[in-house]
Amino acid sequence: MSWQQMNTLVLGIGNLLIGDEGVGCKTIEELERRFELPAGVECVDGGTAGFELLTMIDGRDHLILIDALQNDRAPGTVVMVEGNEVPQAFHARTTPHQLGICDVLAAAQLGGTMPGSLTLYGIEPKQLDVGIGLSPEVEAGMEKTIGAVVHQLRHIGYEVKTHAIQSEH
Numbered sequence: 611m612s613w614q615q616m617n618t619l620v621l622g623i624g625n626l627l628i629g630d631e632g633v634g635c636k637t638i639e640e641l642e643r644r645f646e647l648p649a650g651v652e653c654v655d656g657g658t659a660g661f662e663l664l665t666m667i668d669g670r671d672h673l674i675l676i677d678a679l680q681n682d683r684a685p686g687t688v689v690m691v692e693g694n695e696v697p698q699a700f701h702a703r704t705t706p707h708q709l710g711i712c713d714v715l716a717a718a719q720l721g722g723t724m725p726g727s728l729t730l731y732g733i734e735p736k737q738l739d740v741g742i743g744l745s746p747e748v749e750a751g752m753e754k755t756i757g758a759v760v761h762q763l764r765h766i767g768y769e770v771k772t773h774a775i776q777s778e779h
Contacts, residue, residue, distance in 0.1 A: 616650045618672040623656040630735030630748040634676040637752050646771040663714045673725040674759060679732025686747030687734040688754045696730045731755045
């Protein structure tokens with residue numbers, strides 16, 4: 611299958627009002643700002659959405675999720691989880707949107723609409739207090755994630771072009 615026929619969703623989830631919890635949304639913003647993504651790749655800031663995400667992932671060949679993932683690692687640590695392990699990675703979470711994404715993935719699995727390829731980039735948060743902005747450690751993790759997502763898209767076969775914009779972080 612050529613990249614012109616593929617259908618990939620890069621989905622950032624999180625809450626921008628709770629510090630590092632917004633890293634998934636901020637990563638999507640930076641990807642779109644810095645890169646020209648080809649047809650067949652859609653970037654979406656899913657925020658704290660729940661079941662409304664089900665229609666977005668339906669029929670996708672590839673789903674790349676980006677989120678804060680608390681797992682007692684050093685702040686800013688990026689973990690990549692693939693396939694059937696992705697829903698399990700969210701089970702230990704307690705914020706409303708993680709419960710929502712668990713339900714969305716379970717519904718997609720039950721309904722036979724789960725994307726063929728599923729990847730999660732989880733970034734360990736440092737602070738989850740009410741407030742806007744990422745900690746420096748999580749910003750560094752976001753930078754690693756952006757590079758990893760671009761590399762993955764290119765590996766799949768997409769042509770991802772760089773805008774002449776540098777990181778603000």
